[in-house]
Amino acid sequence: VIAEDVIDSIITATTITIQDSTDLISYEITNGKLINVIPDMDAVSLLLYIEAIGDGSITLTIPRSVLDATINNEDDEFFVLVDGEEGDFEEIITSTDRTLTINFLAGTEQIE
Numbered sequence: 001v002i003a004e005d006v007i008d009s010i011i012t013a014t015t016i017t018i019q020d021s022t023d024l025i026s027y028e029i030t031n032g033k034l035i036n037v038i039p040d041m042d043a044v045s046l047l048l049y050i051e052a053i054g055d056g057s058i059t060l061t062i063p064r065s066v067l068d069a070t071i072n073n074e075d076d077e078f079f080v081l082v083d084g085e086e087g088d089f090e091e092i093i094t095s096t097d098r099t100l101t102i103n104f105l106a107g108t109e110q111i112e
Helices: none
Strands: 015-017 025-040 045-063 089-093 097-104
Touching: none
Parallel strands: none
Antiparallel strands: 015 025, 025 045, 045 097, 089 097
16 A cells, blocks of 8 residues: 555444445454554455454444445455455345454454
8 A cells, every 4th residue: 555545544433434435334343442444445455453452353344335346246255364364254245235254363453
């Protein structure tokens, strides 16, 4: 991410606002704190910075209007990295959003 492309997000206790989007990403985190979320529009991804005080998980409900993965109008799989390594996650797909639950270990700093 080039410095001028970095756009911080607005994070509350339960939601994330990405750029000027009116749709919010909702989240819930266990054993950690969400510090920052930076959208990478070129890679069509989100960089999540967390402080993980123990093994835990983060659940993100992402409206399709904010971020989606489709090929020929069919859902494509998301790819998740936890501190640069492929991470395990569960996904629930609906017509309006995609919900990801991503597991992380104590000390994790970044999820993409």
